[in-house]
Amino acid sequence: MKDLSVDGLGMVYELPKGGSVQALHEVSFDLEAGRLLTLLGPSGCGKTTLLNIVAGFLAPTSGSVTLGGDPITGPGQERGMVFQQGALFEWQTVAQNVAFGPRMNRKGKSETHDLVQDLLSTVGLQGFGDKAVYELSGGMQQRVALARCLANDPEVILMDEPLGALDALTREKMQGLILKLWQETGKTIVLVTHSVEEALYLGDRLFVMAPRPGRIEREYELPFAQQGLHVDPREMKASPEFIQKREELLSLIWEMEEQIMGHEGGTP
Amino acid sequence: MSLHEKLRGGGRGSDTRKTVTFGDAAEVKGSPGWSVVSLLGLVGIWWFIKQGSEPMVNDRTFPSLRQTWDALVELVDRGYRRVGLWDHTWASLWRVLKGLLYGVVVGVPVGFAMGLSNRLRGIFDPIVELLRPVPPLALLPLFIVWFGIGEGSKVNLLFFAAVWIMVIAARAGVLGVQRSKVHAAYSLGANRWQILRYVILPNALPDIFTGMRVALGVCWGTLVAAELTGTTTGLGAMIFAASKFFRMDIVVVSIIIIGVIGVAMDLIMRFLERRLIPWRGRG
Numbered sequence: 001m002k003d004l005s006v007d008g009l010g011m012v013y014e015l016p017k018g019g020s021v022q023a024l025h026e027v028s029f030d031l032e033a034g035r036l037l038t039l040l041g042p043s044g045c046g047k048t049t050l051l052n053i054v055a056g057f058l059a060p061t062s063g064s065v066t067l068g069g070d071p072i073t074g075p076g077q078e079r080g081m082v083f084q085q086g087a088l089f090e091w092q093t094v095a096q097n098v099a100f101g102p103r104m105n106r107k108g109k110s111e112t113h114d115l116v117q118d119l120l121s122t123v124g125l126q127g128f129g130d131k132a133v134y135e136l137s138g139g140m141q142q143r144v145a146l147a148r149c150l151a152n153d154p155e156v157i158l159m160d161e162p163l164g165a166l167d168a169l170t171r172e173k174m175q176g177l178i179l180k181l182w183q184e185t186g187k188t189i190v191l192v193t194h195s196v197e198e199a200l201y202l203g204d205r206l207f208v209m210a211p212r213p214g215r216i217e218r219e220y221e222l223p224f225a226q227q228g229l230h231v232d233p234r235e236m237k238a239s240p241e242f243i244q245k246r247e248e249l250l251s252l253i254w255e256m257e258e259q260i261m262g263h264e265g266g267t268p
Numbered sequence: 269m270s271l272h273e274k275l276r277g278g279g280r281g282s283d284t285r286k287t288v289t290f291g292d293a294a295e296v297k298g299s300p301g302w303s304v305v306s307l308l309g310l311v312g313i314w315w316f317i318k319q320g321s322e323p324m325v326n327d328r329t330f331p332s333l334r335q336t337w338d339a340l341v342e343l344v345d346r347g348y349r350r351v352g353l354w355d356h357t358w359a360s361l362w363r364v365l366k367g368l369l370y371g372v373v374v375g376v377p378v379g380f381a382m383g384l385s386n387r388l389r390g391i392f393d394p395i396v397e398l399l400r401p402v403p404p405l406a407l408l409p410l411f412i413v414w415f416g417i418g419e420g421s422k423v424n425l426l427f428f429a430a431v432w433i434m435v436i437a438a439r440a441g442v443l444g445v446q447r448s449k450v451h452a453a454y455s456l457g458a459n460r461w462q463i464l465r466y467v468i469l470p471n472a473l474p475d476i477f478t479g480m481r482v483a484l485g486v487c488w489g490t491l492v493a494a495e496l497t498g499t500t501t502g503l504g505a506m507i508f509a510a511s512k513f514f515r516m517d518i519v520v521v522s523i524i525i526i527g528v529i530g531v532a533m534d535l536i537m538r539f540l541e542r543r544l545i546p547w548r549g550r551g
Contacts, residue, residue: 074454077455077456081452083448084448087446089470090551091470100456100458132546134550134551148452151456
């Protein structure tokens with residue numbers, strides 16, 4: 001199990017018309033293996049940029065990211081990725097999608113077949129292996145994406161608003177699935193979300209990020225994800241502790257949004 | 269079902285409870301009944317203008333249905349200029365298929381290169397953009413000098429007609445790949461070659477297929493003109509030879525065969541498309 005370490009991360013985007021945007025400024029944190037970190041913040045706070053740097057799709061302008069002491073310089077299969085939508089291969093069946101990683105690594109056919117069947121039942125899709133991915137609903141497609149990611153047994157799973165395109169009910173079910181996978185596999189997860197409730201419910205750690213420059217504004221250690229599997233989710237989300245935290249975060253983010261509006265001179 | 273309903277193509281799952289259908293694209297599916305009426309109408313007009321002892325259109329201008337049918341029977345029976353009708357047709361088809369094949373074999377890799385590399389995009393861009401708008405027939409004199417009056421110049425001409433279409437189609441297919449798919453594949457351990465083979469190629473197949481359909485149509489259209497010189501086989505050669513002897517019946521039969529084969533090829537391509545790339549548009 002490898003710890004993730006982010007040190008003095010900075011990211012500056014040059015704008016095509018001149019000038020630049022500081023998407024990240026001096027972001028540092030250590031994430032022990034097996035934690036579930038949620039990243040929350042208004043748009044422009046750099047949370048997706050941060051995720052893409054950890055994934056290895058972007059190189060930071062300063063600072064470094066290491067996993068288990070090894071610097072991250074590009075994408076790699078020890079860091080699995082789940083996107084909001086559209087990242088499944090629609091020319092392949094569900095099972096072929098899940099088998100993609102092992103196939104790229106030239107793993108044996110029967111071994112891969114068994115693994116795929118296992119993973120499909122883990123995410124609740126047993127019997128769907130031969131379906132085309134476009135025949136599945138949005139929620140089921142995200143289950144496929146989770147299984148596909150797990151097939152390579154990554155150290156860290158990075159999720160970029162994985163439930164953002166789902167309806168409220170499906171979303172809640174999928175939150176339960178993510179918690180279940182986290183507890184059963186013990187993987188480190190970093191999850192970007194727009195939803196305060198989701199960040200609170202899933203985050204064993206939570207960073208609230210702020211824009212201009214993109215930075216970590218506040219950190220939380222949260223109990224809800226640990227209890228999540230044993231308590232009814234509706235009950236937990238209606239508990240006084242949860243509501244109190246939710247309102248605290250909402251007013252924090254609301255304040256930031258107000259500042260952004262003021263910054264842009266956008267008072268109507 | 270009344271005749272009117274049959275003609276509207278009713279009963280094919282159209283939602284008759286909709287109150288707004290004008291402007292609703294999903295409600296416009298065509299109507300096979302009316303297509304049959306339209307075809308019969310054309311034949312009817314053809315029949316009508318040839319009626320009477322002094323028909324509106326004389327035989328030198330346009331043959332009658334009877335003459336055309338007789339010409340077809342004669343062609344099937346004895347061929348034209350000692351070459352069977354099927355051989356003429358096959359000669360044309362074979363040229364088109366060869367031209368298209370070469371166009372695909374050259375055009376797809378070039379299109380991929382242009383979609384994947386700045387340098388190759390820079391190198392090929394002026395070539396493609398300059399030659400793409402040139403009508404293939406404008407090159408016929410050059411091609412005859414280079415490749416001879418026979419098959420060489422014809423197939424090369426068809427290749428020229430097809431290749432730019434395939435380049436553009438393949439490039440569009442590569443540029444249309446969603447970045448998240450490429451990212452996902454890299455994160456799953458794919459190398460560059462595997463990204464090309466397992467992500468970019470299948471993702472570009474629908475566009476490549478569309479390109480092939482368009483190229484096939486353009487080649488088929490170019491072919492007849494290309495066959496006007498330097499060959500005694502092919503439907504275009506048949507038309508040209510027949511016109512010298514005012515055999516308008518044979519000209520018309522050739523035109524009908526060209527049209528029917530064009531439609532048949534497109535139907536075959538659409539069938540193949542449904543079979544081979546059922547995921548089109550479902551990404």
